[in-house]
Amino acid sequence: xxxxxxxxxxxxxxxxxxxxxxxxxxxxxxxxxxxxxxxxxxxxxxxxxxxxxxxxxxxxxxxxxxxxxxxxxxxxxxxxxxxxxxxxxxxxxxxxxxxxxxxxxxxxxxxxxxxxxxxxxxxxxxxxxxxxxxxxxxxxxxxxxxxxxxxxxxxxxxxxxxxxxxxxxxxxxxxxxxxxxxxxxxxxxxxxxxxxxxxxxxxxxxxxxxxxxxxxxxxxxxxxxxxxxxxxxxxxxxxxxxxxxxxxxxxxxxxxxxxxxxxxxxxxxxxxxxxxxxxxxxxxxxxxxxxxxxxxxxxxxxxxxxxxxxxxxxxxxxxxxxxxxxxxx
Amino acid sequence: xxxxxxxxxxxxxxxxxxxxxxxxxxxxxxxxxxxxxxxxxxxxxxxxxxxxxxxxxxxxxxxxxxxxxxxxxxxxxxxxxxxxxxxxxxxxxxxxxxxxxxxxxxxxxxxxxxxxxxxxxxxxxxxxxxxxxxxxxxxxxxxxxxxxxxxxxxxxxxxxxxxxxxxxxxxxxxxxxxxxxxxxxxxxxxxxxxxxxxxxxxxxxxxxxxxxxxxxxxxxxxxxxxxxxxxxxxxxxxxxxxxxxxxxxxxxxxxxxxxxxxxxxxxxxxxxxxxxxxxxxxxxxxxxxxxxxxxxxxxxxxxxxxxxxxxxxxxxxxxxxxxxxxxxxxxxxxxxxxxxxxxxxxxxxxxxxxxxxxxxxxxxxxxxxxxxxxxxxxxxxxxxxxxxxxxxxxxxxxxxxxxxxxxxxxxxxxxxxxxxxxxxxxxxxxxxx
Numbered sequence: 001x002x003x004x005x006x007x008x009x010x011x012x013x014x015x016x017x018x019x020x021x022x023x024x025x026x027x028x029x030x031x032x033x034x035x036x037x038x039x040x041x042x043x044x045x046x047x048x049x050x051x052x053x054x055x056x057x058x059x060x061x062x063x064x065x066x067x068x069x070x071x072x073x074x075x076x077x078x079x080x081x082x083x084x085x086x087x088x089x090x091x092x093x094x095x096x097x098x099x100x101x102x103x104x105x106x107x108x109x110x111x112x113x114x115x116x117x118x119x120x121x122x123x124x125x126x127x128x129x130x131x132x133x134x135x136x137x138x139x140x141x142x143x144x145x146x147x148x149x150x151x152x153x154x155x156x157x158x159x160x161x162x163x164x165x166x167x168x169x170x171x172x173x174x175x176x177x178x179x180x181x182x183x184x185x186x187x188x189x190x191x192x193x194x195x196x197x198x199x200x201x202x203x204x205x206x207x208x209x210x211x212x213x214x215x216x217x218x219x220x221x222x223x224x225x226x227x228x229x230x231x232x233x234x235x236x237x238x239x240x241x242x243x244x245x246x247x248x249x250x251x252x253x254x255x256x257x258x259x260x261x262x263x264x265x266x267x268x269x270x271x272x273x274x275x276x277x278x279x280x281x282x283x284x285x286x287x288x289x290x291x292x293x294x295x296x297x298x299x300x301x302x303x304x305x306x307x308x309x310x311x312x313x314x315x316x317x318x319x320x321x322x323x324x325x326x327x328x329x
Numbered sequence: 330x331x332x333x334x335x336x337x338x339x340x341x342x343x344x345x346x347x348x349x350x351x352x353x354x355x356x357x358x359x360x361x362x363x364x365x366x367x368x369x370x371x372x373x374x375x376x377x378x379x380x381x382x383x384x385x386x387x388x389x390x391x392x393x394x395x396x397x398x399x400x401x402x403x404x405x406x407x408x409x410x411x412x413x414x415x416x417x418x419x420x421x422x423x424x425x426x427x428x429x430x431x432x433x434x435x436x437x438x439x440x441x442x443x444x445x446x447x448x449x450x451x452x453x454x455x456x457x458x459x460x461x462x463x464x465x466x467x468x469x470x471x472x473x474x475x476x477x478x479x480x481x482x483x484x485x486x487x488x489x490x491x492x493x494x495x496x497x498x499x500x501x502x503x504x505x506x507x508x509x510x511x512x513x514x515x516x517x518x519x520x521x522x523x524x525x526x527x528x529x530x531x532x533x534x535x536x537x538x539x540x541x542x543x544x545x546x547x548x549x550x551x552x553x554x555x556x557x558x559x560x561x562x563x564x565x566x567x568x569x570x571x572x573x574x575x576x577x578x579x580x581x582x583x584x585x586x587x588x589x590x591x592x593x594x595x596x597x598x599x600x601x602x603x604x605x606x607x608x609x610x611x612x613x614x615x616x617x618x619x620x621x622x623x624x625x626x627x628x629x630x631x632x633x634x635x636x637x638x639x640x641x642x643x644x645x646x647x648x649x650x651x652x653x654x655x656x657x658x659x660x661x662x663x664x665x666x667x668x669x670x671x672x673x674x675x676x677x678x679x680x681x682x683x684x685x686x687x688x689x690x691x692x693x694x695x696x697x698x699x700x701x702x703x704x705x706x707x708x709x710x711x712x713x714x715x716x717x718x719x720x721x722x723x724x725x726x727x728x729x730x731x732x733x734x735x736x737x738x739x740x741x742x743x744x745x746x747x748x749x750x751x752x753x754x755x756x757x758x759x760x761x762x
Contacts (some may be wrong), residue, residue: 074438076417163581164521181520186583187738189362273588274406275727291409293725294757 071298088302120208146206189279215246253317378682385474386671421543429464436467437718453688478647484612487601501637509577529582530730540712556754595721607683607704631707645711
């Protein structure tokens with residue numbers, strides 16, 4: 001059951017499990033009758049379907065229904081709103097601010113996912129080169145970052161970039177990089193988003209790094225060695241040997257990161273003290289403000305539905321990749 | 330990873346909460362013989378006149394020994410979001426304190442109990458402050474009981490003024506600015522010193538400049554609301570505001586007056602003056618968070634207008650007490666309000682809390698007290714927000730805060746920021762809700 005010849009990449013455990021499952025299936029086919037055989041898979045999957053339906057499907061259905069209703073404060077109390085068809089969506093399409101927010105969300109996601117993947121990959125590669133002691137230190141650090149609750153992380157970052165007492169302004173000034181005393185990082189959304197991006201990427205790196213490191217360590221040493229002997233430098237080895245082998249992991253991590261970063265809410269909401277300026281609105285924030293601050297629950301729901309739709313596309317890529325991994329092994 | 334999934338689900342779930350309750354919450358169990366009333370008061374009461382609340386509860390309990398009173402303190406930032414959710418969920422409080430700018434929306438939506446017929450049973454109902462009574466009245470019906478009012482004045486350090494060579498308190502905006510520059514010259518070398526501590530998102534003090542120059546936030550024309558912050562007068566006011574605050578304040582341009590509490594920043598010593606409510610004076614002297622040693626060095630005067638000898642209009646803020654229609658203990662709720670607003674408690678509220686009591690019959694309390702008189706004087710010239718049912722949504726969307734921040738950080742010109750805010754206000758106020 002050791003790692004097979006070159007063609008069989010990575011995951012020996014997975015391959016073995018699949019093989020066993022296939023054997024089991026065959027055996028079952030011989031011994032059981034038709035009806036039971038037909039129903040068994042459905043019976044097995046039923047509990048998950050029920051749970052997913054209850055905690056995800058039903059709320060989603062309600063969200064969708066809400067987005068077709070006029071639903072404000074009065075309707076909230078009456079607990080029913082009149083059906084207004086696509087009005088909320090029509091308003092959305094003609095809302096200039098909505099398109100600004102969508103564009104901002106896309107750019108934010110792109111930058112954050114990009115930085116997370118690049119830095120995560122670099123740190124994972126570093127992990128493969130480190131000795132045991134340093135690897136332990138770095139891994140512990142990563143786990144600690146991962147274990148830090150968002151609320152705590154936001155408060156730490158807020159203090160670091162505080163305009164009056166922040167360590168960042170102090171350090172930059174002490175380094176004679178200019179006068180940063182009383183520099184307010186959130187006065188300009190560009191520097192404000194730099195802080196938020198640092199916070200989000202910082203929090204996302206551990207998962208990416210540790211997963212990639214696990215992937216990298218599955219790459220057979222012989223392949224890397226062979227490539228080096230053939231004269232490939234580190235970059236060539238990564239591009240032509242390591243990367244193709246762990247590509248499925250990359251695809252999964254990227255689609256997961258997109259799903260996460262696309263819906264960032266807590267970090268922005270908390271770092272701007274529960275009242276983010278319009279320049280800081282991403283789709284999640286916009287939806288929340290419309291629904292819960294302005295009492296436009298129907299309109300807020302429509303924004304959320306659009307968000308869910310966009311997210312489904314990203315999830316689709318993720319799920320397809322998962323299925324494909326299952327098939328090819 | 331799981332943590333972030335939960336975050337994602339939380340948003341979707343949050344958005345569907347209202348719909349969920351629509352489906353499951355319609356059959357509310359009728360809890361008879363309830364022995365508990367829930368009161369939502371703002372945290373100002375907790376930090377400044379908790380003794381009044383305690384005395385009220387004691388007196389109330391003396392009459393209703395079987396009733397438990399649960400006072401829950403709320404913050405201005407999110408109490409309405411919570412209130413809306415509580416209304417939908419059927420667990421709204423029996424008594425809620427609402428800011429006088431927040432009542433119209435709830436009165437218009439008929440979510441507060443109409444108390445017109447019981448009016449006479451509330452203490453001092455004949456002499457309630459006009460401005461507060463108005464904020465409780467919608468289409469001729471009464472929906473809440475005035476609680477207290479507050480006016481802002483300049484709270485300052487007498488010792489610093491003297492040391493900087495400022496002989497008398499400023500009588501015009503120009504003099505105020507000149508005095509501020511003297512303070513900056515004397516103390517400005519200290520990092521973080523502000524002659525006038527004025528955070529960028531301080532709406533209530535900022536809008537006074539607009540009204541001082543004859544501007545308004547919005548007006549009602551032919552049944553339609555029109556944002557007017559981009560009128561020439563309002564622009565003039567906002568420009569004067571920027572010219573005053575810019576050189577005199579080193580406060581956070583992206584923060585507001587409550588985070589951190591400006592009175593406590595003042596107590597730390599590196600502030601010459603700030604524009605604050607009456608209750609912020611004693612708050613600066615708080616034994617735990619403030620600095621009691623400042624007591625003999627503090628003074629207050631009404632903010633001067635750009636016209637010499639006049640006062641700048643101050644925002645007449647205040648709070649009312651209402652009973653949501655969902656309350657199942659309305660008569661107990663009324664009785665608690667009656668106890669809380671009777672003469673004994675109002676007198677305490679005025680002297681301990683340093684706020685303007687809900688009745689004109691106690692006005693003399695202020696005239697005689699040097700710590701209260703400047704605020705009572707300032708209240709003689711006042712302005713109020715547009716009384717549109719949707720006004721509170723302008724507050725909830727932080728339209729004015731965002732405009733001020735853009736102006737103070739220089740992110741947009743006064744004109745551009747005012748135009749944008751004005752358009753937003755027009756849209757929000759005319760929305761059908």
